[in-house]
Amino acid sequence: MSRRRGPRELSEEERRAWAHLASTVTPMAGRKRPDTPKAPVAPPPSPPQKQPRRMKQPRVQRPVAPPPAPVLAESGGGLDRGWDKKLTRGTVEPDFTLDLHGHGLDAAYRRLDAGLSQAIAQGARVLLVVAGKPRPVHAADRAERRGAIRAKLLDWIAAGPHASRIAAVRGAHPRHGGRGALYLILRRPR
Structure with a gap:
């Protein structure tokens, strides 16, 4: 150089x-x-040297990836301020409660799916899912550690057959389980 x-x-x-x-x-x-x-004033050109001819690379258009599917989180949109105030104050009573304690991952997933189906059939708006407090768990963990159900819960809800029926997911009020539970607010049937 x-x-x-x-x-x-x-x-x-x-x-x-x-x-x-x-x-x-x-x-x-x-x-x-x-x-x-x-450009500065260049000195007189030297005799041309043979250089290998460069081929112009054709521009390859990369396909545009579709936007990622919305990921359910414990906060974010989906509710108006009135709902958020009621949930924060704990004045909302759940219409349906689903406790996933004491189950393995497969059994908890089946129970969640069946419970969501039952709550939707009953016309429930607020579903309380008790899954335990969140703990750091490796993604490949198959329930050898505590907190595995809670670690997978949001993924199960987002990828499950009832994801389109869920308006929002919020952390529960302390009198309903606090950090160990979630509220699932279901959409009204149209």
Whole structure:
């Protein structure tokens, strides 16, 4: 790599790269696009040397990935302020309670699916799911550690057949289980 003699000396390749970069920038309000540095006076050209011809690579258009499916979280949209206030204060009574304690992962998943089906059939709006306090659990854990059901619960809900019927997921009020439980607010049937 050769050393530069001054701050404005750029090679022809660097000048082209700068010009290309500058053409893609949208200036901030009140500013103008940066100028491309001028080429210094070049010495007379030396005899041409044979260089291998570069083939231009065709531009490959990458397919645009579809946006990711919405992930259910314990907070976020789906409810108006009135619902959020009621849930935060603990004034909402669950219409249906589902306790997943004491089950293995497979049994807890089946119980969650059946419980959601039953709650929807009964026209419930607020479902309380008791799954235990969240604990750090490795994703590949198959229930050897405590907290495995809670670690998988949101994934099960989001990927399950009833995901479109759930308007929001919120942490439960302390009198309904606190960090060890979740409220599932179901959409009204239309």
